[in-house]
Amino acid sequence: MRAAVIHAPKDIRIEEVPDPDLVEATDAIVRVTHACICGSDLWAYQGVASRRPGQRIGHEFLGVVEAAGTGVRTLKVGQAVVAPFVWSDGTCEFCQAGLQTSCVHGGFWGQVGADGGQGEAVRVPFADGTLVPLPAGLSDHDLVKVLALSDVMSTGHHAALSARVAPGSTVAVVGDGAVGLCGVLAARRLGAERIIALGRHQVRTAIAREFGATDVVAERGADAVAAVQELTGGWGAHAVIEAVGTEESMRTAIRVARPGGYVGYVGVPHGGSGGVDINTMFDNNVGLCGGVAPARAYIPELLADVLAGRLDPSPVFDVGVDLAGVPGGYAAMSDRTALKVLVRP
Amino acid sequence: MRAAVIHAPKDIRIEEVPDPDLVEATDAIVRVTHACICGSDLWAYQGVASRRPGQRIGHEFLGVVEAAGTGVRTLKVGQAVVAPFVWSDGTCEFCQAGLQTSCVHGGFWGQVGADGGQGEAVRVPFADGTLVPLPAGLSDHDLVKVLALSDVMSTGHHAALSARVAPGSTVAVVGDGAVGLCGVLAARRLGAERIIALGRHQVRTAIAREFGATDVVAERGADAVAAVQELTGGWGAHAVIEAVGTEESMRTAIRVARPGGYVGYVGVPHGGSGGVDINTMFDNNVGLCGGVAPARAYIPELLADVLAGRLDPSPVFDVGVDLAGVPGGYAAMSDRTALKVLVRP
Incomplete structure (x- = not known):
């Protein structure tokens, strides 16, 4: 064959x-x-x-x-x-x-x-x-x-479950690849009220909107964190889907989570743990869950x-x-x- | 005054x-x-x-x-x-x-x-x-x-909740300070069936046993991981309490968790994220939750x-x-x- x-x-x-x-x-x-x-x-x-x-x-x-x-x-x-x-x-x-x-x-x-x-x-x-x-x-x-x-869809669903998306949640999705887009779809399916997609490729963010994203943030790094906080009254998202796997994406995901929130990560980690901002997680009681779906x-x-x-x-x-x-x-x-x-x- | x-x-x-x-x-x-x-x-x-x-x-x-x-x-x-x-x-x-x-x-x-x-x-x-x-x-x-x-007791309780201790759980507790000991007590209170205390100070491990620890592991690092795996049929603990806050304690905690398990961490992080072994967490779907109680x-x-x-x-x-x-x-x-x-x- x-x-x-x-x-x-x-x-x-x-x-x-x-x-x-x-x-x-x-x-x-x-x-x-x-x-x-x-x-x-x-x-x-x-x-x-x-x-x-x-x-x-x-x-x-x-x-x-x-x-x-x-x-x-x-x-x-x-x-x-x-x-x-x-x-x-x-x-x-x-x-x-x-x-x-x-x-x-x-x-x-x-x-x-x-x-x-x-x-x-x-x-x-x-x-x-x-x-x-x-x-x-x-x-x-x-x-x-x-x-x-x-x-890809099962992985997006795993991210949403790991991030504890629930009816009424505000969700942020870091990554506009196919997994991130499926994370948007999964979050909508689980009843998220507001879904903020972080991404800058317009073809992809158009799919994100089709899948249920209510907001798109094109900025990266600290600017992305500021934009999500602006959209969420200063507090961040209840549930964050990390669908990339780099140090920067993990750092961003943790920082856009609301105190008491969760990051559901499914991007295969390729940046080591440098982006896992354990001090922010500790201060804000942000949980980090996920893995291979x-x-x-x-x-x-x-x-x-x-x-x-x-x-x-x-x-x-x-x-x-x-x-x-x-x-x-x-x-x-x-x-x-x-x-x-x-x-x- | x-x-x-x-x-x-x-x-x-x-x-x-x-x-x-x-x-x-x-x-x-x-x-x-x-x-x-x-x-x-x-x-x-x-x-x-x-x-x-x-x-x-x-x-x-x-x-x-x-x-x-x-x-x-x-x-x-x-x-x-x-x-x-x-x-x-x-x-x-x-x-x-x-x-x-x-x-x-x-x-x-x-x-x-x-x-x-x-x-x-x-x-x-x-x-x-x-x-x-x-x-x-x-x-x-x-x-x-x-x-x-x-x-101290509320913090031990927070660790046990964050680690999802439930009736019948096998729990490992990293750290034999007062918080770790209260973590043992909290785990017993939540119905843990088996509680493995990691510590080497006999006065403290004696209190751990009084508080409900069923096993004590005196080894550290890789030897401690091996000892916990030996005690748990090779798979690790459902719930792990990290009550120290160093790189080594975090690394140990993540490695003694069973696939699908949780680490509840309450030790104020003083080692940065170097001990957060994100690859092991990812492969085994180990969640990391906790923070300031x-x-x-x-x-x-x-x-x-x-x-x-x-x-x-x-x-x-x-x-x-x-x-x-x-x-x-x-x-x-x-x-x-x-x-x-x-x-x-």
Whole structure:
């Protein structure tokens, strides 16, 4: 089969790789119909996160079950499924607690020895625990909406939950990438009254407004903090979503939080802890919660909303490619000429 | 009157200072019968936190209302009262939300221009909002228990709440100072099933066991992390109380938390954010919550338990002095020959 392979920073190629086989009885093989490129893939593309040359890449996909091991009980060949961005056994105490990202048998697509999502097919360990079945006959447009649940929308939802967004909340969202935009959407879904999106790219802030942002702040750093305080009577936001992962974004997020508020952070931290202003947090009792999103726990609830027509994160996909277009898709996202690239292998 | 004054690091003197007067109609004057020295006072004593020469010091006290302004509605002369370690108006939105430490008109005893708790009397702003009335006729022993609510016990309780201690929790407590010990007591009160106290001073860990610790870990750093993991089946504690405030204690606290767990931190941060291991937090979805404890919100509930004989934090006081003994009390706590010094002015 063909799949995306990362050889070095900025060197992603589409190559012929071995077809996946069932190895364990609990495996399934999924033929990928829809995949995409994540902002966190860019850390590898840009060389900030290291990869072994030849590793697969991509961790967001949905498709159809092509084969299932003898131990797979809930899925049949031909079943449409969406995968969260990690696999999980579905039975350990962390899976039972809804924290499948800490599954004792879990792993990430594209880790050494595993298939990535940007390819024609994927061997899925613990298929019963990992995959979420979809109704038959969904339109392509609905499948694109559902694809967003594999990571970006679930991650935005995790940020909003971690920030304790509640009906009536004032929310600030740091970051206008696809995760930040989905954070806006998640905050609106949870009943936020006011949503302040921090971002300066007009195409993106237009989507933020479409997703429910009531205010846009284009400033950065101290100016952004001042602008949010101005908009909130001097006190900041009850809930802050940090969707970038740099020192500056974390510092800004903590400083725009209201005393007693929470920062929900989901940007993979790449700045160390220098931006975690612990003195401001201490003085103001600002909590810092979040991390890698247990998408598997959220997909059923979010899927119900997508299928009911109440939730549509698909506007975050602004460019579509086939597998051959994946390397160009990385370049476009890295140059910020694309927001999020959809891949139809 | 006489009061403790800090002139420089390690230079605390008992001096004649002006008697406090009613300034605002909402003020009261409290004659101090019981006060104490806090671990956080030591940051000033040791020169880590700066003070203007001549500032008062001490922020934990109880006593009797000696005079009340015309605007004071809930307190009468002769009323016994306990003060939380900050004053607060009781009416602003943060006070109403139970976060009196962020009161828009609040302040700290001993700040420039204000009386400190280690003295014969204190002018109390916003007496109705700040002071909590006590029943008449409490014994000296009961008053000592109540004194602990002014800060140390309320702070331990805040740490336990911030760490989401719940019935059945496994809790780890980093720090065997008086706050850490009160954290143990608070965790037991909230129903923790297992409480692992990290500390190496046997007098203190003996109090920890008396307060409900089921295990004691004397190791530090990576060895402490390994020991806690060994005690918890490899996964760490659901709830971790960080009651020190150094880089090392924060690092240890985050690493002994179970995935999905919380660190409740109340040690005044003096190590910057270097110990906030954001990558471990992210990977494991460990939340970091806490800060300066809104003692005013907690005193009524904790007081009810003290008066009912269900809560006794008084064993944290191991040395008693009069005002003249205060400088020696600082030296003893700084040398760790005293755990917490009680002051009867």
